[in-house]
Amino acid sequence: MSANARGPVEALKGLVRRQYFWGIVAVALLLLVNLVKDPGYLAVSIGPSGNLAGNVIDILRAAAPVILIAVGMCLVVATGGIDLSVGSVMVVAGAVSMEFLKDAPDTVGSTFTALALVIAVSAALGAVNGVLVSVVGLQPFISTLVIMLAGRGLAKVITGGQNTAATNETFRWIANGYVFGLPVVFLLALLVAVGVGLLVRRSALGLMLEAIGMDAKAARLAGVNRRALLFTVYIFGGVLAGFAGVFATASVMTVDVSRTGYQLELDAILAVVIGGTSLAGGKFNITGAVVGAILIATLDKTVVFLGVSSSATPAFKAIVIVALCLLQSERVRRVFRQRRAAGTARPAEREVVAA
Amino acid sequence: MKLGRPVVEMTGITVEFSGVRVLDRVDLTLRSGEIHALMGENGAGKSTLIGALTGTLPILAGEVRIYGEERTPAGVARSRAEGIATVFQETHLSPHLTVAENVMIGNEVRGTFGIDWKANRARTAEVLTRLGLGDLDPGRSLSSLSPAVKQLVAVARALVLEPRVLILDEPTSSLDAAEVQTLLRVVRGLRDRGVAILFVSHFLEQVFEIADRMTVLREGRFVGEYLADDLDHADLISKMIGEDIAALKALRSERLAHHYSASGDPTLRASALGRRGTLDPTDLELSRGEVVGFAGLHGSGRTELARLMGGAERADSGELWVDGVRVHLRSPGAALRSRIALSTENLREEGIIGGLTARENIVLALQAMRGWSRPLSRGEQSALIETYLEALHLSPRDIDRPIEELSGGTQQKILLARLLATRPHVLILDEPTRGIDIGAKLDIQRRVAQLAGDGVAVVFISSQLEEVVRLSDRIVVLKDREKIGELSNGPGVTVDTIVEMIAADLDGAPEM
Numbered sequence: 001m002s003a004n005a006r007g008p009v010e011a012l013k014g015l016v017r018r019q020y021f022w023g024i025v026a027v028a029l030l031l032l033v034n035l036v037k038d039p040g041y042l043a044v045s046i047g048p049s050g051n052l053a054g055n056v057i058d059i060l061r062a063a064a065p066v067i068l069i070a071v072g073m074c075l076v077v078a079t080g081g082i083d084l085s086v087g088s089v090m091v092v093a094g095a096v097s098m099e100f101l102k103d104a105p106d107t108v109g110s111t112f113t114a115l116a117l118v119i120a121v122s123a124a125l126g127a128v129n130g131v132l133v134s135v136v137g138l139q140p141f142i143s144t145l146v147i148m149l150a151g152r153g154l155a156k157v158i159t160g161g162q163n164t165a166a167t168n169e170t171f172r173w174i175a176n177g178y179v180f181g182l183p184v185v186f187l188l189a190l191l192v193a194v195g196v197g198l199l200v201r202r203s204a205l206g207l208m209l210e211a212i213g214m215d216a217k218a219a220r221l222a223g224v225n226r227r228a229l230l231f232t233v234y235i236f237g238g239v240l241a242g243f244a245g246v247f248a249t250a251s252v253m254t255v256d257v258s259r260t261g262y263q264l265e266l267d268a269i270l271a272v273v274i275g276g277t278s279l280a281g282g283k284f285n286i287t288g289a290v291v292g293a294i295l296i297a298t299l300d301k302t303v304v305f306l307g308v309s310s311s312a313t314p315a316f317k318a319i320v321i322v323a324l325c326l327l328q329s330e331r332v333r334r335v336f337r338q339r340r341a342a343g344t345a346r347p348a349e350r351e352v353v354a355a
Numbered sequence: 356m357k358l359g360r361p362v363v364e365m366t367g368i369t370v371e372f373s374g375v376r377v378l379d380r381v382d383l384t385l386r387s388g389e390i391h392a393l394m395g396e397n398g399a400g401k402s403t404l405i406g407a408l409t410g411t412l413p414i415l416a417g418e419v420r421i422y423g424e425e426r427t428p429a430g431v432a433r434s435r436a437e438g439i440a441t442v443f444q445e446t447h448l449s450p451h452l453t454v455a456e457n458v459m460i461g462n463e464v465r466g467t468f469g470i471d472w473k474a475n476r477a478r479t480a481e482v483l484t485r486l487g488l489g490d491l492d493p494g495r496s497l498s499s500l501s502p503a504v505k506q507l508v509a510v511a512r513a514l515v516l517e518p519r520v521l522i523l524d525e526p527t528s529s530l531d532a533a534e535v536q537t538l539l540r541v542v543r544g545l546r547d548r549g550v551a552i553l554f555v556s557h558f559l560e561q562v563f564e565i566a567d568r569m570t571v572l573r574e575g576r577f578v579g580e581y582l583a584d585d586l587d588h589a590d591l592i593s594k595m596i597g598e599d600i601a602a603l604k605a606l607r608s609e610r611l612a613h614h615y616s617a618s619g620d621p622t623l624r625a626s627a628l629g630r631r632g633t634l635d636p637t638d639l640e641l642s643r644g645e646v647v648g649f650a651g652l653h654g655s656g657r658t659e660l661a662r663l664m665g666g667a668e669r670a671d672s673g674e675l676w677v678d679g680v681r682v683h684l685r686s687p688g689a690a691l692r693s694r695i696a697l698s699t700e701n702l703r704e705e706g707i708i709g710g711l712t713a714r715e716n717i718v719l720a721l722q723a724m725r726g727w728s729r730p731l732s733r734g735e736q737s738a739l740i741e742t743y744l745e746a747l748h749l750s751p752r753d754i755d756r757p758i759e760e761l762s763g764g765t766q767q768k769i770l771l772a773r774l775l776a777t778r779p780h781v782l783i784l785d786e787p788t789r790g791i792d793i794g795a796k797l798d799i800q801r802r803v804a805q806l807a808g809d810g811v812a813v814v815f816i817s818s819q820l821e822e823v824v825r826l827s828d829r830i831v832v833l834k835d836r837e838k839i840g841e842l843s844n845g846p847g848v849t850v851d852t853i854v855e856m857i858a859a860d861l862d863g864a865p866e867m
Contacts, residue, residue, distance in 0.1 A: 202730065203727050203728055203730050204722045204725075204726075204727045204728075204730040204731070207711075207715055208722070208723065208727055210710070210711065210715075211711065214708050214710040214711065215710075217704055218705050218706055218708045219708065220688075221667060221697065221705045221706070222708075222719045222720040222773065223686075223687055223688035223720050223777075224723045225688055229727075283710060
C-alpha cells in the first residue's frame with residue numbers, strides 16, 4: 001500500500017482507459033506477428049555512421065508523413081469538420097518543390113526557397129478550404145472535396161503531367177538523413193506533434209476548438225471567434241500536409257503526380273479515429289492521432305512483409321481497423337464487461353490489484 | 356364503457372437520470388371520461404412522468420397498470436398498442452411534409468402497392484373534420500399553416516390512433532383565445548366519448564376551465580390528487596410552489612424596499628434599435644444597479660430585443676451606446692467585450708456546451724475575451740470558480756464533471772457564472788429560470804437582486820410574470836414586436852397590471 005507503488009499502477013490504469021491504448025496493443029500485436037514469421041524482425045543494427053537501421057526504423061520513417069497529416073486532421077475534426085484535401089495538398093507541395101529544384105542550383109539556399117514555396121502554396125490551399133468553410137459556410141466535406149479533386153489536377157498542370165525529378169542534397173537529407181541515429185523525418189514529425197500538443201493544451205486553443213466542435217452556436221454565444229479559428233485550423237492542416245508532401249517526395253526526389261499522397265486523407269482520418277477523436281467533433285487527442293499514424297504505418301509494412309498480395313491489401317487493412325474500432329466501441333466493451341462480471345473470481349482479483 | 360373507471364394507474368414511479376432522482380415515488384391515475392390535469396412548476400417532473408407513461412423513459416421503481424394489468428418494461432410501440440397517444444407541440448411536426456403526411460406518419464394506410472395516398476388523404480380529412488378543420492386541404496405543406504392550425508394537426512395525428520388515453524402536453528402555448536376554445540371543445544368532446552385525457556398546461560385559467568381532477572407535482576415528488584372543484588387558484592399555486600413561497604415573498608418585499616431611482620448617465624442606451632421582420636425600432640435605457648423586466652408573450656419581441664442587445668442577432672437600424680460609447684455588435688463576442696452579457700432562452704443549444712466540464716463551461720467566455728494565447732492558469736480558474744461556488748450554491752464535486760450530467764438548475768447557474776466571470780456592466784437573462792427546480796430558481800433570482808446591488812444593469816425576461824414583477828425595478832412591456840410601454844414597479848403593480856396593459860393595447864395588428 002505504499003504511495004509510490006500506486007503511482008505507476010494508476011498511470012497504467014489511466015493508459016488502459018485511453019482509447020488509443022488499443023492502438024498501441026494493435027501495433028504490438030502486428031509486430032508480434034512479424035516476429036513470429038521472422039525472429040529477427042525487431043532487430044535494430046547500428047550502421048557505420050552510427051545510424052540505426054531495421055524494420056522498426058523503416059516503420060517510423062513511413063509513419064512521419066502520416067503523423068503530420070493526422071495531427072492537422074485531428075484539429076480539423078475537433079472543430080466538427082473534415083479535410084479530404086490533405087493528400088492532394090501533398091502532391092501539389094511535391095510538384096511545386098520538384099519543379100523549383102529541377103532548375104535550381106544544388107544548394108542549401110534552394111532547399112529553403114523550396115520549403116518557403118511549399119508553405120506558401122499549401123497555406124493558400126488551406127486558406128481556400130478555410131474561406132469556403134468559415135466565411136462561405138459550405139460543409140467541410142464538400143469544400144475540401146473540391147480541393148481534393150482540383151489539387152491533383154493542379155499538380156499535373158504544374159509539372160506538365162510529368163513525374164518531375166530533381167537533385168538537391170539538402171532537400172533529400174530531410175527525408176533520408178539521420179540525427180542522433182534516428183530518421184530526420186520521424187524526429188521532425190514528432191517535434192511537430194509534441195509542439196502542437198503543447199500549443200493547444202497549454203494555451204486555450206484546445207478548449208476553444210472543442211467548444212466549437214461540440215456546439216458551434218453555444219460557443220459563439222460565449223464569444224468564441226469560430227470563424228477565425230476555423231480559418232486558422234484549415235490553413236494549419238494545409239501547411240502540415242505540404243510538409244508531408246515534402247517528406248513523401250524528398251525520399252525519392254521525384255513527384256509522382258498520380259501516386260504521391262494518393263488516398264492518404266483516408267489514412268489520416270483513420271489515424272485520428274483510432275486515436276479516440278470522434279468524427280462528430282469535440283474532444284480530441286493528438287497523442288492518439290500519432291499512435292494511429294504509427295499503427296497505419298506498421299500495418300502497411302506488415303502487409304508487405306507478410307507478402308499479402310497487393311490486391312488483397314485494402315481488405316487486410318480494413319479487417320484490422322474494423323476489429324480495432326469494435327474494440328473501442330462503448331457497446332462492445334460493455335458486452336465484454338458484463339460477460340466478465342458473470343465470471344466468478346473477478347471481484348476478489350480486483351481487490352488484490354487494488355491492494 | 357363505464358365512465359370513471361381507472362385506465363392508467365401509475366404508483367410509486369421513480370426515475371433517475373445519471374444518479375439524479377427526478378421523480379420520486381409519484382402516483383398518477385387516469386380515468387376514462389375524465390380530464391386530468393398534471394400540474395407543477397417547470398422542473399417538477401411533468402415531462403418525465405409523461406415519458407414514463409409513454410415508455411420513452413425507463414422507470415427505476417414503481418408500477419404502471421393499464422386496465423388493471425401490470426405493464427412490464429415497455430417501449431413507445433407498446434404504449435401505442437395500449438391506446439396511449441400523445442399530442443406533441445406543433446414544433447415537433449415536420450414542416451416540409453404535407454398535412455396528410457404529418458398526420459398519418461407511422462400509421463399509413465397501405466394497399467397492395469405500398470402506401471395508399473388517396474386513402475391516407477381521406478382518413479386525414481375525416482379526422483380533421485372532427486376537429487372543425489373540414490376545409491383544410493390535406494395536401495398542403497405544413498409550413499404554410501399558422502401555429503394554431505399546426506397544433507390542431509398535431510392533435511389529428513394523435514387521434515388517428517383512436518386512443519383511449521390522450522396526453523396533451525402544453526397544447527395551447529401557441530394559440531390565441533379563440534383557437535384555445537376550439538381546442539378545448541375538441542378535448543371535451545373526446546372526454547365525453549370516454550377517452551381518458553391527461554392535460555398539461557401552465558395556463559391556470561385553462562386548466563380550471565377544463566380539468567375534472569388534478570395531480571400536483573413539486574420537485575419530482577407527489578403532492579396530491581385533487582378534484583378541480585375543491586381547489587382555487589391560490590390553493591393550487593401554493594401547492595405547486597410549496598413552502599418556498601415565503602422566501603419568494605421576502606425577496607419581493609426586499610426588492611420593493613430597495614426602491615431604485617435612476618441617476619447619472621445610463622449604462623446602456625438603445626435608440627431606435629431594430630431589425631426588419633423581428634423587432635420594430637425600440638428605445639431603451641438601462642441604468643446602473645437597475646433590474647428591468649421585459650414582459651410580453653412569446654413572440655412579442657422580448658427575446659428579439661434581448662438578442663439584438665446581446666449581439667446574438669445584428670440590428671439593421673438604430674444605435675447602441677454602452678457607458679456613453681457607441682458600440683457596433685457584430686457578434687456575441689463583441690457584446691461581451693463591450694461588457695454586455697446575454698444568456699439566451701435556449702439553455703441547451705445556445706448556452707452550455709454539454710460535453711465540456713462545468714469548469715470549462717465557466718471559464719469559456721472569459722477565456723474567449725482574453726484570447727487563446729493568454730490561458731487562465733489552473734490557479735486563476737480555481738479562484739474564479741471558488742467565487743461562484745458559494746454565491747450560486749454549486750457543489751464542488753460537480754465542477755469537473757461533464758455539464759450534461761448535471762441538473763438543469765445547475766447548468767443554468769453555471770451559465771450565469773460564465774457570464775459573470777466576464778464582469779459585465781449589462782447582464783441580459785432570457786428565461787433564466789425556465790425548466791429548473793425551485794431551489795435553483797431562488798438562487799438565481801437572489802443573485803440577480805444582488806448583482807443589481809453591485810451596480811450591474813440587469814435585464815430579466817421570464818414568461819412567468821410573477822418573477823418579472825418580483826424582481827424588476829421597471830418593467831418594459833412588449834407586444835407584436837414593439838415596445839408598448841414601461842411601468843415603474845411598486846406595491847400597486849401586479850401580474851394583472853401587465854396583463855391588462857397587454858390586453859388593452861388594441862392598436863397592435865392582429866396575428867396574420
